[in-house]
Amino acid sequence: xxxxxxxxxxxxxxxxxxxxxMSEKVQETLTAMKGNCGRLEDxxxxxxxxxxxxxxxxxxxxxxxxxxAPLVAELERRLRLDDKVIRYQTxxxxxxxxxxxxxxxESPAEETVADVAAETIPTESAE
Numbered sequence: 001x002x003x004x005x006x007x008x009x010x011x012x013x014x015x016x017x018x019x020x021x022m023s024e025k026v027q028e029t030l031t032a033m034k035g036n037c038g039r040l041e042d043x044x045x046x047x048x049x050x051x052x053x054x055x056x057x058x059x060x061x062x063x064x065x066x067x068x069a070p071l072v073a074e075l076e077r078r079l080r081l082d083d084k085v086i087r088y089q090t091x092x093x094x095x096x097x098x099x100x101x102x103x104x105x106e107s108p109a110e111e112t113v114a115d116v117a118a119e120t121i122p123t124e125s126a127e
Contacts, residue, residue, distance in 0.1 A: 001036070001066040003095070008079055008088035009058035012045045019059070022084060026063065029075050035067030052086050064093075 010022065023040060030037045043060035052058070065071075072090055079088045 003093040006063045006090040009086045010084050012057040012059050033071040035065050035071045038064035058086050
């Protein structure tokens with residue numbers, strides 16, 4: 001079995017019962033196709049980068065699971081047929097890879113683009 005992650009976005013105006021029913025459908029699909037559900041996280045409603053199906057906001061869900069290619073195909077088919085789902089994407093995870101947030105370190109003296117350009121562009125010497 002391979003590890004996958006799926007992020008899907010649903011309509012932001014769904015009530016708790018509809019969201020719970022959708023989560024149960026996803027988990028039923030996984031168990032019916034002999035997959036193992038790792039975790040299902042509700043990331044909440046967020047603003048979309050651009051309108052999708054006339055929605056400017058969406059509620060994000062993050063799902064990790066183990067399964068085979070037919071399971072992924074069936075899950076994506078069911079998400080595609082559900083009118084409440086705005087977008088979805090499934091990605092295969094590599095074995096032994098831990099996903100962590102990148103650490104950003106700020107340097108005290110950052111060079112600007114003008115400084116770098118001045119150092120790299122040769123100046124003409126007057127003869």
